[in-house]
Amino acid sequence: MNEMQKIVLDYVQKEYIEDDTEVGLETPLISGGIVDSFSMVSLKRFLETKYHIQIPDEAASPEAFDNVNSICRLVEEFTKKN
Amino acid sequence: MSNIGSFEERVKNFSWSIAEKELDYTPGGVINIGWHCSDRICQQGKGDKIALIWEGFGGKQKTYTYNQVRLRSNVIATFLKDLGIEVGERVCLFMDKVPELYIGLVGILKTGAVAQPLFSAFGDESLLVRLGDAQTTAVFTQRKHAPKVRKIWAQLPHLKYLIIIDHDPSKTLADREIAFSMDDAEPVEEFKAYPSKAETHSLLHYTSGTTGKPKGVKHVHYSIVSQYLTSKWVLDLRDDDIYWCTADPGWVTGTSYGIIGPWSLGVTQCVQDKGFSAENWYSFIEKYRITMWYSAPTAIRSLMKAGSEIVKKFDLSSLRHLCSVGEPLNAEAVVWSEKVFGKPFYDTFWQTETGSMMICNYPGMKVKPGSMGKPFPGITGVILDPESFEPIKAEGKIGLIAFKPDWPALMRTYWHNEEAYKNKFKNGWYLTGDRSTIDKDGYFWFIGRDDDIINTGGHLVSPFEVESALLEHQAVAESAVVSKPDQINMEVVKAFITLKPGYSPSKELELDIMNYIRKKLSPLAMPQDVEYIDMLPKTRSGKIMRRVLHAKEWGEEIGDVSTLEND
Numbered sequence: 001m002n003e004m005q006k007i008v009l010d011y012v013q014k015e016y017i018e019d020d021t022e023v024g025l026e027t028p029l030i031s032g033g034i035v036d037s038f039s040m041v042s043l044k045r046f047l048e049t050k051y052h053i054q055i056p057d058e059a060a061s062p063e064a065f066d067n068v069n070s071i072c073r074l075v076e077e078f079t080k081k082n
Numbered sequence: 083m084s085n086i087g088s089f090e091e092r093v094k095n096f097s098w099s100i101a102e103k104e105l106d107y108t109p110g111g112v113i114n115i116g117w118h119c120s121d122r123i124c125q126q127g128k129g130d131k132i133a134l135i136w137e138g139f140g141g142k143q144k145t146y147t148y149n150q151v152r153l154r155s156n157v158i159a160t161f162l163k164d165l166g167i168e169v170g171e172r173v174c175l176f177m178d179k180v181p182e183l184y185i186g187l188v189g190i191l192k193t194g195a196v197a198q199p200l201f202s203a204f205g206d207e208s209l210l211v212r213l214g215d216a217q218t219t220a221v222f223t224q225r226k227h228a229p230k231v232r233k234i235w236a237q238l239p240h241l242k243y244l245i246i247i248d249h250d251p252s253k254t255l256a257d258r259e260i261a262f263s264m265d266d267a268e269p270v271e272e273f274k275a276y277p278s279k280a281e282t283h284s285l286l287h288y289t290s291g292t293t294g295k296p297k298g299v300k301h302v303h304y305s306i307v308s309q310y311l312t313s314k315w316v317l318d319l320r321d322d323d324i325y326w327c328t329a330d331p332g333w334v335t336g337t338s339y340g341i342i343g344p345w346s347l348g349v350t351q352c353v354q355d356k357g358f359s360a361e362n363w364y365s366f367i368e369k370y371r372i373t374m375w376y377s378a379p380t381a382i383r384s385l386m387k388a389g390s391e392i393v394k395k396f397d398l399s400s401l402r403h404l405c406s407v408g409e410p411l412n413a414e415a416v417v418w419s420e421k422v423f424g425k426p427f428y429d430t431f432w433q434t435e436t437g438s439m440m441i442c443n444y445p446g447m448k449v450k451p452g453s454m455g456k457p458f459p460g461i462t463g464v465i466l467d468p469e470s471f472e473p474i475k476a477e478g479k480i481g482l483i484a485f486k487p488d489w490p491a492l493m494r495t496y497w498h499n500e501e502a503y504k505n506k507f508k509n510g511w512y513l514t515g516d517r518s519t520i521d522k523d524g525y526f527w528f529i530g531r532d533d534d535i536i537n538t539g540g541h542l543v544s545p546f547e548v549e550s551a552l553l554e555h556q557a558v559a560e561s562a563v564v565s566k567p568d569q570i571n572m573e574v575v576k577a578f579i580t581l582k583p584g585y586s587p588s589k590e591l592e593l594d595i596m597n598y599i600r601k602k603l604s605p606l607a608m609p610q611d612v613e614y615i616d617m618l619p620k621t622r623s624g625k626i627m628r629r630v631l632h633a634k635e636w637g638e639e640i641g642d643v644s645t646l647e648n649d
Contacts, residue, residue, distance in 0.1 A: 015597055038538075038574075038605035042596045049589040 001025070004075065009068050011046055025069045030062040040065050047071065053078040084445035086315040089459070096459040098490055101311040105346065113303045115284055116159070116191030117275040119345035120152040128348045135370060136181050138355040144181055144265075148348065151185055156270035158189025161262060165243060167220055169194035169276060172286055174213060174221040175331070176200045176231070179355040182247045182264050183331055184341055186222055191284055191303075194276030198286045201332030201622055201645075206230040208644030212288045213238055215298055215497060222262075224248050232256070280304035286497060287334045289434040296642055298497025299334075299434050305491035306342055308438035312458060313343030316430060316442045317374055318403050325351040326367070327376040333623045334434040335407050338491070339376055360388035364396040371400040378408040380560075380624035382415045382427060387559045387582060390422050398423060403445060405430055409625050410528040412550040413452030429454055431528070433514060435506065437491025440514075441483075441526050452550060454518065454526040462486035464511070465520055468532065471509035477522050480529050484511035534628060536565040538573050543607050545628065548575055551602050552609075555595055557585040562618050564632040566611055577609035578618060578631055587614035621645040 001009070005025060013023050016035050029035040035043060044060050047053070055078055064074045086092055106122070107113050123133075129149035136144045146154070167173060173190045175197065177183050183199065190197040198216055200209065202224075209230055213221070217240040221231055225246050235241055242258060249261030278284070285301040313319050317339065325344050329335035344351045352370045356362050363385070367375065404419060404427045411429040420426040428443035431454045441463055443455035457463030464473040465481025474481040487507060496503040506513055517529040529535065529544040536543040545563035552561035559580045566576035577595070585591065592612045600608035619630045622645055633640040 015601075036605050038608060038610070039600060041610045042593065042600055042608060045589070045593050045596060049593055 002072075004072050005068055007050065008047075008071050008075075012043070012068065015042070015046075023068070026067050028066055029068075030066045035065065037062065043071075047075055051075050051079055053081075084315075084318050085320065086318070086444050086446065089444045089447050089456070092315070092459040098307055098311075098460060101307045101490075105307065105310060107307070109280070111279075112277045113280055113306065114191060114194075114275045114278045115303050115306045115342055115346075116155060116188045116193075118306055119188050119342060120148060120155050120192075121275065123148045123345065123348040124152050126348060131348065132350045133345060134181060134184060135350065135352045136179075136355065137353070137366070138180065146181060146185070148345075151188060151345070153269040153271065154185045154264050155189035155192055156273035157264060157267045158186050159192040159273045159275075160270045161267070162190065162193050162195060162220070165220065165260075167193060167195050170196060170283060171220070172196045172198045172216045172218040174198040174200055174216070174218045176202060176204075176209070176221050176223040176227055177247065178202050178224065179330055179336075179353055180224070180247075181353075182222065184353070185264060187331065187337065187341055188345070191278075192273060192275040194278055194282065196283050196286050197337075198288075199331045199333075199337055200288070201330060202227055204230075204622075204644060206233045210234040210237060211296060211642075211644070212298070213241060215288075215296075216286055219243070220245060222247060225250060225253075228259075278303045281494070283494075285337060287337070287434050289334075296644070297499055297502060300494045300497055301437050301491065302494055305338075305437045306346055307490035308458075309338045309342045309491060310346045312439040312442075313339060313347055313349075316428075316439050316444060316458070317343065317376060317405055318445045319344060319347050319349045319374060321348065323349050323373045323402070324370055324400070325349050325374045325376070326354075326370075326372045327351065328354075328363075328378065328381060329376070329407070330623065334437070335376075335378075335623075338438055339407075360385050360392050364393060364398065367398050367401065368396045373400050373402040374405075375401060375403075376405045376407065377427070378624050379406055379411045379415060380408070380620060380626065382406060382411070382419065383553070383560055386415060386418050390418075393422050401425065404428065405442075407432070407439075408623065410454065410546050411452070412553050414550065414553045416449065416451035426451065431455070431516075431526070435493045436485070436489075436512075436514075437493060438489070440485060440489075450521075450523075450525050452527065453521075454528050456524050456526065457485070461489055463526070465518055465526075466509070466511060466513075471511065474520075478519050480517050480519055480535075482532055483514040483516045483518050483526065484508075485514070486510070487512040534564075534632070536563075536573050536575055538565070538568070538575060538606055543575055545575075547603065548577065548599060548607050548609065551599055551607070552577060552579060552595065554602070555598050557581055557591055558595065560618050560626075562626045562628050562631055563609065564628050564635055566635045568610070574610040575607060576611040576613065576631075576635060578613050578615050580615060580618060620647045622647045 133148045133151045134146045173195045220243040222245045244259045284303045287299045288296045327340040406427040416426045430439045431441040432439045441454045466484045518526045548563040549561045552558045559582045562578045565573035568574040619627045
């Protein structure tokens with residue numbers, strides 16, 4: 001697990017999991033009902049703040065945010081662009 | 083033992099005749115608010131009792147007994163009669179919170195003319211709308227405010243006189259301008275008050291509507307019946323109280339409960355005409371040993387922002403009872419006041435149109451922080467289904483707050499706007515335009531204006547609920563929540579916040595606030611946009627003007643902003 005994966009995973013675990021559920025890198029967050037569409041906005045905001053990037057609304061799809069790995073790929077994409 | 087005693091017993095055995103008898107009013111007989119607030123108190127043997135202690139800038143202080151209020155109001159009444167002001171004509175009081183405003187209102191009412199108090203910070207455009215609509219025939223003002231009236235006079239064909247209460251004799255007055263000094267004039271011992279009846283027009287207050295154009299709210303002399311009794315039972319005003327209503331009489335609170343309520347009870351009240359600061363306010367309470375304090379949520383939150391440490395510098399032990407009015411009082415404020423003052427602020431809900439308190443928290447009744455309380459005895463309060471306008475019986479459902487239109491102080495119409503007045507009534511109910519739920523104990527819980535509710539993704543979110551939660555975040559001083567357009571969800575929540583000292587705007591803090599609300603309330607209620615601002619837009623009476631923020635978000639017309647404090 002690289003640093004970004006750890007940071008994102010820890011954040012998701014802390015902010016969106018209220019019970020003992022362990023979240024993995026591939027755990028479905030949106031499709032699994034762990035993060036709803038409204039909460040996704042705060043997750044997007046976290047990523048933008050943490051990595052100093054702007055993620056356009058059209059890129060912030062449920063698919064892109066569905067698990068920690070896809071989220072990290074999105075962040076890397078926009079880190080390079082910015 | 084409070085004046086109201088058992089709330090439940092009062093509800094069971096209620097009749098407005100309780101207040102009528104105490105006011106020595108017989109249905110069909112004469113009733114004049116001005117006379118009731120001065121002459122009658124003197125006839126009760128309280129002529130030497132202090133009615134008003136006034137403190138202004140630079141340490142100025144004036145004190146008036148009830149007999150002096152009687153004599154001075156007679157002076158004003160005589161002056162107006164000599165000018166030829168007739169029964170029913172509108173006479174405006176356009177001045178700061180000076181004694182002439184309070185005593186002037188009493189004097190105008192004694193003549194049978196209609197008193198039209200207007201907030202002194204109104205600009206000339208705002209004045210024009212209100213004086214023009216009311217066809218006001220005379221304006222009492224201070225010399226510093228006179229230029230605003232002069233500027234618009236040519237557009238006011240009905241305005242006959244501009245009466246300046248503090249004229250500088252070295253300056254020349256223009257035609258139809260008159261210098262008048264209440265305190266220097268020869269006292270008038272006898273003035274026969276106009277024999278007004280219950281339905282005689284007494285006051286004309288202006289209130290802004292959601293559509294923007296302010297409306298003149300017509301009240302009558304019979305309104306004193308509910309103003310008197312609510313002052314006695316809700317504010318719990320007693321003969322030995324020292325009362326402070328912080329509201330300006332340019333607004334209905336300052337008239338109904340800053341003049342009529344306390345003076346009809348013969349209570350001593352204090353008025354401070356100074357800028358707000360926690361230091362000023364606390365020292366005022368300490369100096370005059372204020373026992374009953376009627377204030378507003380914005381002021382309370384400002385005091386909260388100033389912190390609890392400053393309170394310890396003052397002896398506020400005189401405070402016996404605290405009430406709040408103007409907008410819903412957040413639970414945090416109630417809890418804070420109990421901690422800091424030893425007692426909670428009791429929220430009261432009513433409107434310019436209702437003329438007197440409608441849903442309140444009562445002495446002796448359990449206060450649920452954040453709740454409006456219960457309808458005043460004699461008031462039938464319900465929540466209506468917004469489609470059918472039938473009362474909702476189920477607990478926890480949101481509905482339109484409505485009242486059976488049968489209490490004394492209900493407005494009689496909107497001035498020259500009968501259609502708007504008729505629209506306030508549906509299915510036999512008076513519609514407040516506010517929404518709430520009612521819990522299993524019968525307590526009302528404010529949700530918001532029926533046009534402020536946020537509908538996000540098909541779910542209803544209360545801005546008030548979000549604002550209350552935001553106030554519990556350590557960094558947030560004040561908040562205003564509105565809807566923001568959203569392509570997917572139709573609307574989402576947007577929060578405007580001001581920060582407490584020691585906190586700076588940052589993306590990290592924004593995220594923290596978002597998550598705080600998301601976890602505390604729900605993801606639906608989470609502001610998807612948090613904007614830091616230096617100051618929330620407020621009316622000059624301190625109410626947060628959410629519709630200004632809402633309109634900006636939606637690219638709509640803002641409407642009437644004459645009441646905006648910081649434009």
